[in-house]
Amino acid sequence: SQTIHQWPATLVQPVGSPLSLECTVEGTSNPNLYWYRQAAGRGLQLLFYSVGIGQISSEVPQNLSASRPQDRQFILSSKKLLLSDSGFYLCAWSVLGDQPQHFGDGTRLSIL
Amino acid sequence: RKEVEQDPGPFNVPEGATVAFNCTYSNSASQSFFWYRQDCRKEPKLLMSVYSSGNEDGRFTAQLNRASQYISLLIRDSKLSDSATYLCVVNRDSGYALNFGKGTSLLVTP
Numbered sequence: 001s002q003t004i005h006q007w008p009a010t011l012v013q014p015v016g017s018p019l020s021l022e023c024t025v026e027g028t029s030n031p032n033l034y035w036y037r038q039a040a041g042r043g044l045q046l047l048f049y050s051v052g053i054g055q056i057s058s059e060v061p062q063n064l065s066a067s068r069p070q071d072r073q074f075i076l077s078s079k080k081l082l083l084s085d086s087g088f089y090l091c092a093w094s095v096l097g098d099q100p101q102h103f104g105d106g107t108r109l110s111i112l
Numbered sequence: 113r114k115e116v117e118q119d120p121g122p123f124n125v126p127e128g129a130t131v132a133f134n135c136t137y138s139n140s141a142s143q144s145f146f147w148y149r150q151d152c153r154k155e156p157k158l159l160m161s162v163y164s165s166g167n168e169d170g171r172f173t174a175q176l177n178r179a180s181q182y183i184s185l186l187i188r189d190s191k192l193s194d195s196a197t198y199l200c201v202v203n204r205d206s207g208y209a210l211n212f213g214k215g216t217s218l219l220v221t222p
C-alpha cells in the first residue's frame with residue numbers, strides 16, 4: 001500500500017532563517033505531488049505541484065520554492081522565512097491530477 | 113465567483129440528527145468530485161468520491177447535480193465523532209490539481 005511521510009511534525013524558526021521540509025511517498029511510482037499551506041482557521045492554499053522529476057509548477061508567488069530531486073521526494077524550501085510563512089504545511093500525492101489526493105500528517109510551522 | 117463555495121457554518125446538531133451540506137462549483141466541465149473530512153489540527157482525509165448517480169457509504173450519502181453545479185453530503189444519525197470540517201473538492205480545468213472548498217464546520221453535541 002502507499003504511504004506518505006512528512007517531517008518534521010512541528011517546527012519553530014526565527015524570522016530570516018532558512019527552511020527545508022521534506023516529503024516522501026512509498027508504494028507508488030511517478031505520483032503527482034503537492035505542497036499546501038493552511039493558515040489558522042483558513043482553507044487550503046496550493047503552493048506547488050509536480051507531475052514528474054524536476055517539474056515544478058508554482059501557484060502563488062512568494063519566498064518559497066519547491067524541488068523534486070527524485071520520483072517520490074518533494075522538498076519545500078525558503079532562504080529567508082517571513083512571519084507570514086507561519087502555518088500548517090501539507091504534502092499530498094495522487095495518481096493523476098483529477099484523482100483523490102492523499103495527505104501527509106503535516107508540519108506546523110511557527111515563525112518567531 | 114470562487115471555484116468551490118461552501119457554507120462555512122458552523123452547523124450545530126444533536127446526536128442522531130440528520131444534517132446536509134451543499135457545495136457549488138463554477139466549472140461546468142468538472143468531472144471529479146470528492147468530500148474530505150478534516151479534524152482540528154489534522155490533515156484532510158478522503159471521505160468519499162461523488163459519482164453522477166449518487167453514492168452511499170454507511171450513514172453518508174453524496175449527490176451530484178450537474179445541471180445546477182452543486183454537490184451535497186448527507187449525514188444520517190450523526191455521531192459525536194462526526195464533528196469535523198467537511199471539505200468539498202472538485203478537479204481543475206488543467207487536470208493537474210484539485211480545488212478545495214474552505215470547508216463546512218460540523219459540531220455534533222450530546
